[in-house]
Amino acid sequence: MLRCSISSSPDCPTALCDEPAVVLPGYDLWLIYVDNVHVIPGAIDLERFESALSQALSLYPHAAGRLRRCGGRWSIELTNSSVPVDVSYEQEKSLSLVLQNDYVIQEDLSPLLSCHSDGADTVDKEEPLLWLKLTFFEEQTCIGVSWHHTLGDAIAIHRFMLTLSQLYQCKSPEFAPFIFRKHDFPPPSDDIAAKYYDKIRHLHHSCSPAELGAAFSEANAEVQNFQWRLSSEELRRLRTMVSGSVYQALSTQDCLTAYVVTVLNLVQEKPIGIVTNVCNYRRVKAPFIAENVAGNAFSNAIADSLPIDLAGIASAIHTSIIHTRGVQYLMNWLSTASDRMLHQANLGKVFFFSPHDDVLVGNSNVCIDWCSAHFGFPDSTRFHTCGFSKFHLRSFRSNPVKEDGNTWHSRADSIDISIGIPVTLKTRVEEIFSRGFQLEQLQGHHDSTTLPESPRTSVCNCRCPGSEKLDWPVYL
Numbered sequence: 001m002l003r004c005s006i007s008s009s010p011d012c013p014t015a016l017c018d019e020p021a022v023v024l025p026g027y028d029l030w031l032i033y034v035d036n037v038h039v040i041p042g043a044i045d046l047e048r049f050e051s052a053l054s055q056a057l058s059l060y061p062h063a064a065g066r067l068r069r070c071g072g073r074w075s076i077e078l079t080n081s082s083v084p085v086d087v088s089y090e091q092e093k094s095l096s097l098v099l100q101n102d103y104v105i106q107e108d109l110s111p112l113l114s115c116h117s118d119g120a121d122t123v124d125k126e127e128p129l130l131w132l133k134l135t136f137f138e139e140q141t142c143i144g145v146s147w148h149h150t151l152g153d154a155i156a157i158h159r160f161m162l163t164l165s166q167l168y169q170c171k172s173p174e175f176a177p178f179i180f181r182k183h184d185f186p187p188p189s190d191d192i193a194a195k196y197y198d199k200i201r202h203l204h205h206s207c208s209p210a211e212l213g214a215a216f217s218e219a220n221a222e223v224q225n226f227q228w229r230l231s232s233e234e235l236r237r238l239r240t241m242v243s244g245s246v247y248q249a250l251s252t253q254d255c256l257t258a259y260v261v262t263v264l265n266l267v268q269e270k271p272i273g274i275v276t277n278v279c280n281y282r283r284v285k286a287p288f289i290a291e292n293v294a295g296n297a298f299s300n301a302i303a304d305s306l307p308i309d310l311a312g313i314a315s316a317i318h319t320s321i322i323h324t325r326g327v328q329y330l331m332n333w334l335s336t337a338s339d340r341m342l343h344q345a346n347l348g349k350v351f352f353f354s355p356h357d358d359v360l361v362g363n364s365n366v367c368i369d370w371c372s373a374h375f376g377f378p379d380s381t382r383f384h385t386c387g388f389s390k391f392h393l394r395s396f397r398s399n400p401v402k403e404d405g406n407t408w409h410s411r412a413d414s415i416d417i418s419i420g421i422p423v424t425l426k427t428r429v430e431e432i433f434s435r436g437f438q439l440e441q442l443q444g445h446h447d448s449t450t451l452p453e454s455p456r457t458s459v460c461n462c463r464c465p466g467s468e469k470l471d472w473p474v475y476l
Contacts, residue, residue, distance in 0.1 A: 002089040007082035008050050010057035010064050014080065015177055021075040022062045025184040026342030027334055028296050029074060030149035031209075031350050032119035033131075034157060037112045037144050039095070039382040040375050041408070044134055044141040044168075046087070052168035053132070057083060059177060060160050062294060063130040063151055067122045072346050076129070076150065086114045086133040095137045099384065103227050104370075104396040105418040109386045111135075113144040120209040120350050122148065143375075153296045154365055155280065161373040169376050175292065182295050183288035185335040196336040202276065202300055202361075203340045206349035215352050216389070223420040225388040228433050229398055230256070232413035238437050242311050250314050253395065254321075257362050258314035259437070260393055260419065261306070267428040270357045271308075272391070275317050277301045277362040279324055286327045288334075299324050299333050317362075355390035355420075364395040366415060371399065380408035390420040 016022070057064045064083055065076040098111050114131035122129065129151055133144035147157050156178075163173040188196065207215055230238075235252050242255040257275060265271040279301045282291040289297070303320035306313050324330060344351065353361070370383035382399040396418075398411040421429055 004087045006046070006050060006085045006087060008053040008057065008085065009082045010061050010080050011054045012058070012080065014058045014061035014078070016061045016078055016180060019078060019180075021068070021077045022065070022180045022294075023182070023184070024074040024076065024150055024295075025182050026338030026340070026345070027185075028150050028182065029341045029345040030119075030296060031122075031345065032149050033116060033146045034149055034154075035109060035113050035144070035146050035386060036157065036161075036370075037106075037109050037142050037384045038161065038370075038373055038375075039099070039384065040141045040143065041139065041377050041380045042141065043136065044143070044375060046134070048168055049134070050085070052164055053083065053085070055167045056160065056164040059163060059173065060151075060294065062180060063147075063160065065129060066126060067124070067129060067148070067150060069123050069346075072342075074123075074150075074342075074345065081126075081128065083130050083132065084114065084128055086131075088133065088135045090135055090137050093137065095140055095142070102382065102399050102401060103229070103418070104384055104399060104416045105225065105227060105388060105394065106384045106386050107225070109144070109384060112142045113146055116146050118209050119148060120348075149296065152294050153280070153298055154368060155282065155297070156294055158368050158370060158373070159292075161370075165373040165375045178292055178294035179290045180294050182293060185288075185331070185338050187339045188332065188335040192332050193336055193339070196332055199302060199333060200300070200337045200340060201302070202353055203337060203344075203351055205352045205354045206344045206347075207352050208348065209350050212350055212352055215354075219355055220389050220420060222423050223388075223390045224423055224426050225418055226421040226426055226429055227416060227418050229411075230415045230417065231411075234437070235413070235415060241437055242314050244311070250311075250318050253362075253364050253366065254314040254318045256395065256415070256417070257317055257360070257393060258310055260417070261313050261360055262310050263429060263432050264360070264391070264425075265308075266432060267425045268357070268422075271306075272358055272360050273306050274302065274304045274356075274359045275306065275313075275320070275362060276359065277303075277317065277321060277364075279321055281325060281330055284325050284327065284330060286330065288331065299330060299337070353389070353392075355392070357391075360391045360393060362393045362395075366395050366397055369397060371397070379410055388418055388420045390422065393417060393419045 061078050061080060062076045064081050065078050068075050068077045099106055112133060112135050114133045116131045117127050129148035131146040135142040159175050166173050238259060239252050239255045243250045261272045261275060278298050280298050281289060282297045301320040301324040303316040306316055371381050374381035380400055396416045398414040398416050400408050400410045402408050
């Protein structure tokens with residue numbers, strides 16, 4: 001095994017050559033790294049990669065900056081620093097020893113990632129906000145990406161990686177230049193803060209960075225990752241089964257999340273009463289929103305007091321998402337969340353998303369085609385990430401598969417789901433999923449519960465701003 005390290009700095013002038021820093025509002029202060037791996041079925045040319053990275057950093061110069069705090073306000077100083085790229089050659093080792101299967105979610109990607117500091121340990125230090133690692137196997141190259149969340153959300157990461165891929169192929173970037181100026185909301189009034197407190201439940205629990213690992217391990221001590229792959233035909237049948245003629249507004253993700261909730265309600269005594277979805281709001285039309293902002297543009301949609309029927313649960317989820325896209329609601333929500341996040345960051349705290357027996361959290365990446373960052377290998381590049389926790393449902397497009405004759409094929413519109421399940425429930429959940437979608441077995445459980453059944457007219461069919469009907473809503 002051979003190792004070396006290279007680095008790339010932004011080509012100058014950059015897109016922000018006249019700016020000293022990118023100001024970060026409170027809602028951007030997610031002090032963690034996001035770790036992803038792109039698997040390329042061929043060898044990456046190092047010289048071309050370095051050149052493409054310098055060009056990409058010129059368009060996204062905040063990724064070559066440093067995190068700063070001054071007087072309780074946060075920013076990314078545009079230092080045009082070098083981005084480190086670790087290089088490792090593993091010609092005698094098989095990638096299959098690292099990647100256990102072809103599901104998107106993997107248990108451990110650390111061998112394919114750079115060793116970086118804790119995400120909260122970067123402020124006022126010379127710590128890179130972007131780390132890359134190239135690992136060369138005999139016939140494949142893995143591109144490990146560690147992206148500090150203050151740089152932006154999943155859509156921002158994808159746009160950066162797709163731009164890097166296109167520049168590597170000597171193509172013009174597909175996306176328009178990012179906007180780096182973000183709206184900074186004033187602190188909420190006491191009335192708004194009190195009204196919206198329950199709507200930012202994910203921000204209720206914080207701890208020091210040193211305590212986070214132990215808190216997470218304790219909360220997920222008896223939890224295992226459950227993964228399942230659903231074909232396009234199965235998803236179509238599920239949506240038809242749930243929606244019918246009355247529920248045409250429901251997305252496939254609404255129906256899929258509702259199905260998972262219903263399965264969990266079959267196997268545990270305490271039913272799921274709340275679903276919280278992480279929802280992207282880039283398409284909402286409002287003066288404080290720019291669709292191509294280089295930042296974190298998501299809120300949480302909470303559906304509580306869930307009914308017991310499958311279609312009613314999907315309806316409640318759908319309605320909660322539409323509700324969060326109202327401009328005034330979103331403004332108040334962001335003001336409250338931003339104030340809380342800024343306060344905790346200034347105290348040196350990070351957020352711990354404590355799981356609950358009656359809450360499912362949904363976070364879908366299905367609208368993001370991660371494999372489009374293919375570096376010249378379309379239809380055969382794969383994408384992986386890691387991380388699971390109790391009742392945290394994650395959804396991704398499935399990776400392509402190599403079939404007989406060494407030919408790559410896409411799994412047309414199939415979806416991988418991942419969710420942390422208590423060990424005592426996992427076998428039963430697997431059994432139910434293996435039988436396919438059977439309404440009869442689900443309906444039998446409804447009769448023994450005391451939750452209210454929803455009326456079939458509860459779906460919101462309004463045309464609220466940003467409520468375009470999408471088969472897969474733009475979550476994160």
